[in-house]
Amino acid sequence: MATDQASRTSGDPVALLETIFRDAFGTVLGDAGRDADPLVRTGRNPQFGDYQVNGVMGLAKQARTNPRELAGRIVEAAAGALDAIAEPAEVAGPGFINVRLKSEALAAMLDDFDTPRLGLAPDADTRPIAIDLCGVNIAKQMHVGHLRSTIIGDTLARVMERCGRTVHRQNHLGDWGLTIAMVLQELRDRKADLDALSLDDLDAAYRAAQAANDDADRAKQTLIRLQQGDDELLRDWRKIIDVTMRAVYESFDLLGVRLGPENNRPESFYRDRLDAVVEEFLAAGLAETDQGAIIVRFPDRKRPLIIRKSDGGFLYSTTDLAAVKYRVQELGACRVIYVVDARQRDHFRDVFDAIRLIGWDRLADGDTAQLVHVPFGSVLGADRTPLKTRSGENVPLSALLNEAIDRATTEVRKRAAVPDSPTHDLSDETLASIGRAIGIGAIKYADLSSDLVRDYVFNLDRMIAFEGNTGPYIQYAHARVCSIFGKAGLELDEDLRRLGPYVIREPAEKTLALALLRYPGVVRDVAESLEPHRLCTYLFELANAYSAFYENCPVLKAEGEARRHSRLRLCHIVRRVLADGLDLLGIDAPTRM
């Protein structure tokens, strides 16, 4: 019976308890109770049970009754349904309800959870989602500023894809502004051979062009010719895009992000739509001419949004309006997510509000698309100012990645040199690929593991440490689990369900089982909140729960076959959750390191 109940929720006890208590609330309080959220939470303190129901106290206030007494009646109403999976619930404190799962129910839930999907059912909503990420500029090297947008965006995309969603990753390349015209102008002045151009040459031309802004008028002329479709200029323009993107794709490859040419929706993609954007705002009476420019005003702030300059040119705001419209109306995205630097908060607030004013957030099905900016903080150097080289320039991304990889590879080789090390027999090539996985994992995890809006100091020593809440620590935990299967004579990806049921007896086993069952909820939570650090925190806690389990519960030497098989299955599912979680973070999980 417990198995039947649990299987309806793919082994997610929180969902199951929510159903049970929602029913009980309804029985006791009618519709008011049924509509309320029971607020089922995992217990923070084992002494108060495995799960607690916190929703009673709020309801008692509304119903003007004694919360403890109400909790008692709800426990009574839930008792029948609860009996299959839990010990009798207890009322505690001012009106908490504490629930302790029966160990057979826990075992049954784990069994349901033990599938390739790891308990994560696809979302009922199948509409696509658009994520704006990366946003590199043509003629510039990728630098640390693009790192965060790229890896955060890729992670959010992976999480949502894991929830069964179609995600349109949109790389909004900066390929069409005045700066590009300036670079083109600079290169023509130099009579540069565009077929032999390196990215360093381009970068130099970009900086030279920026320095020489006395030529702004000539650059504007160049821009106008480019926008009018001058053949020669367009040809050169495509060449500098090629040079830039070749290096960008190399960085994507090294970083292991799922981005390629198919994700490119550069500014130029929208160039034929910009006139219409301005026209429609004017026609709707939402835009006005002011000092020669065309602006959108908002009722609640002084700052207007300029959508066309007084010289007739368009701005990034115009392009962003066109892009949101495209993503909602043509891609059908019910969420349009921008993973962009926190400094652009005001900009996105204005753009999104303008979209709402004109109604371009309306989907074909009548719903309103959610427009959301995911703001992230800056990467700082040791001096706590934004990371720059000594000469004051942006640090190229490749330099950062290579340093991390070098450090990690050195560490891996050092460990492999020890004769009885598990990596001692690996080829140099394999060790190098492990080093790459650890170096990249360290950088990504450091970027994703704390609240995104906070600035953080780029500190390789801390990132690459094998202790604490770091990428290498999680990878290490995974590799250690892997080593058990070899000793047990099992393959890593073998289906171990044939070994028989889970047996949950020891406290460390129970803690581990409860941690495992939280996984689907955590993934859904990240998809909803857009806060990847919650997944990092979870993986760290799971790794710790596993560590305590492994310390306290013999696996290979467990007494009795049933217990040994159950523990092997626990190891097996821990390995898969760690690997799956790391994959959602875009981090490789080597089996040895």
Next chain:
RNA sequence: GCGCCCGUAGCUCAGCCGGAUAGAGCACCGGUUUCCUAAACCGGGGGUCGCAGGUUCGAGUCCUGCCGGGCGCGCCA
């Protein structure tokens, strides 16, 4: 000047639409251990949650004001 964000242990950070005694890692101090075990383990000290009010049965969490730091603010992106 206006606006936004941040302020939790010595350091780096968690704290799940307000919920029980505010947690973890690193560092520090004390103890245990050579195990199926690739990061050893257990315990301890350390906090007026920036400050002051307010709402609430209950506030690190919500509201108001202030302090400190960061960022943004009409034709760059």
